[in-house]
Amino acid sequence: MMKTSPATSVPSQRRPGVATATAALIVAVSIVIPANPAAQVISSVGLILLPGMILTALIIPSGLTGQRKLLVSTGVGLTMFCLVGAAAGAIGPSLGVGHPLGRMPLVLLWLMILAAVGIIATLRRLDPVGEALAALHRHDYWWITALAVPPCVALCGATRLNATGSNGVAVAATVLGLGLILTAVALGDRIIGAAQSGLFASGVVTLIWQLPTRGGWLWGWDIQHEFSVASATITSGRFPVPQLHDPYAGMLSLTVLPAQLHFLNGMQLRTILVLLPGVVLAGCAVTTLVTARRIAGSVYAAFLVALLIVGTASFLTELPALMRQSVALFMFTLLLQLVADPPARIRRVRALAVVIGAGLAVSHYSSAYLTAGAVLTAWLLATVLRTDRSRRVLTASAATGIVGVALVWGLFVADTASYLSHVAQAIRRSGLELLPGSGSPLSRWLKGASSGKSISPSQIRSLDVSGRAHLYSWMTVDPRANSIRLTKSSTPGSHGVPILGPIIQDVTIAAREAILLFVILAVLWGIWRVIRRREHVEIVGFALFGAFASAVSRTSGTLTLQFNTDRVEAQMYLIFVVIAAYLVHNLRARIWQITPFLLGVLAALQVAFAFGIGAYAVANSSLPVALASTGPTIQQLAVTPADRDAARWAIEFAGNRVLQADPYSSLALDDFGGADRAKTIATVDPVIVDNDAWVLATSANVTDHTARAIIGSSSGSFVFPRGYFIRTRAILYVSRTDIVFGADPS
């Protein structure tokens, strides 16, 4: 693992292709035999990696080595896995196969593909598996096993926190995760690149895997809807999914990918949605690390990735609950790597870039549109500056390929035209509304365009009364509802530390703005280098678009209502890391030398604060989800198994009735198509609950006595009026923490 004993390639004495063919055989066996954990791991990795390795070796026979080859192969393999499944799902019915995404058709299809992999490897004497194994020493296997332990501790910690409320193991996992990231930065120049990547990946997965199971079922907003879409794909066994028509259903990362994994290796859908985003996001961080390492060296590369990617709140707390964007961001980092540091044989690299671009387009439409914008800007800049075409990845044909796939898939398969026209209409109607609100320009800049406003129970009531008169005038409401007053609920937050809390708050804001300033400087430096020396033109083109997209999304009140700006920035910061690496590389000799250990500590601190540790010091903050058993964020985004069961029962038996639930409980309904159900209303204020409606109250309502209201861009909470519903309504379903109220007979 240390640099003094680098892993050297031992020439294989086996016939080339035998190791790859054997691996294909093992994967084939693992998908045929009854499900077991070893077979699930082997088949999940093998089904994606083996075809990806062979295809990558066919496209670029030489030039890609080591980790870059492994990462690119994974991206190509993921793309192929999704596209093959989509093709089977679409063509199957016309060939008389009713459920082409079912177990038998998929097993037959993938046995044929694995046989093809074995045959190609043997005939063409391609042996990517043999080459990868030859680079490993015996002690490397022990390191790999050791690095797999912290993520498992993280899963144990989250499960114990759910079951017992005790956070001891979760705290240990957090310390392990942060320690691994610190070590990856601090020892960056003493260990080999693969070891640094392993430490970093293990740290990232350890931190991320603490979140998705919080609550006991699935944690997060979008992931519930993603579960519902994946579930519908598995039930129908087809793609496109017949009964679904929203953009989610056009994303292969939510449909074909989980359906195939489920049927080929017997993995539960929930397990896939819990584990896969963390692994893919670790891949995203490692790919960026590998790209930046070749520019700025190991220590600074790891520091920059920790600071600008892992150390952003959205990476650790939002993206793990977004399967589609996680996969797309991984593809985006691969595209960036190919553009920033293309291997030899540039024509073939362009073909590879289009393949990766296709993988991105079928994974997440918003990320694909942002990528299309970045690619077009880079191509335009390179064309205007007449840079050497023989060294460019994004020529007209490659750019057309990437942008074309994004547009065709986004508009015709994912059907996002109405979504785009909705955004365009909003801009036409209100303009961009840059830095909305009142106060000084500085305070508005610090606040950003975030239009979310917290409102009191009395404000909720007056807005609901107004909503009742206009939007819900069709409702019949029990007159007694008017006498029920909404009262403020107590949400458990942190106690805080008197002097330290405000200091931490100020330092956090200052650090955020300092990072932003650093990024702006890096982009300006990049532009200067392009003007003076025509260097890094394509990456600067990406960064120009990234700066524009980040600035607009941060400052535009109109766009904030349409997009989650944090997620836009999460993608754009992947570009900024690369440009920042160029800046650091050029300045390193001239700036004050910082010891790797100090950089490691700074990186770990940034990641720790992004993880939410600082909330313990700041009074009334929401405690970090991974470490606390209660708090507003847990109430808002955690779904328990009992909540899931109650929601399933309500959806199943409510039939055509109106079903009402507050936004907390609506999350559980989303698992079973609640988001697409016409007669679902996300409010439980008695003045807008129809007499004939059923009302779902989940654990946040029943146990924590809190209900939430979201009205436009405003939100607030109030005490769940349980007594009123119990007095006036039938009770049709109960568990320890959930109630389904029936109709009000009055």
Place this chain on the structure above:
Amino acid sequence: MKSSAIVESLRGLARRTGQLRRAVNPDIARIALVVMVMAGAFLLSGPVVRLIGDAAGINEQPYLESAWFVQPAASGAAIHGGSSVGIAFRASRRVKVHWSELAAGATVSSGTVRVGPGRSATIQVRLPVVRIRTWVTISIDHLAAPLRVEVEP
């Protein structure tokens, strides 16, 4: 057996395995090794993962109990006096559930039902003839609220 004897016999086994490996064709030995490792992984991974899960306390099922009306739920409407209602229970472990039926403020019947893990049990409660527009509640131990239905004309 003493520990030194165990060590000695293990050494002997390793020696004999080494001799065997040298005696046969290296390719065949390698294939046999791969087959043995894979078979071992496929056979043992399930029990090992379960064992680790038990030791770490992550295999415990959350304790879930729930109950719901079967008959009113189907119609979504209230019921008539004198008729019966069906109630289903589910629990994630074997549990004895007590229930009691109240109408117009008085207990009219009660009972016990045993529910096994992952199974549902159903009871039929014969409702008394009570005044119409009266709530009939069926309380069940440990649950967040009683089941409740209105008797209609």
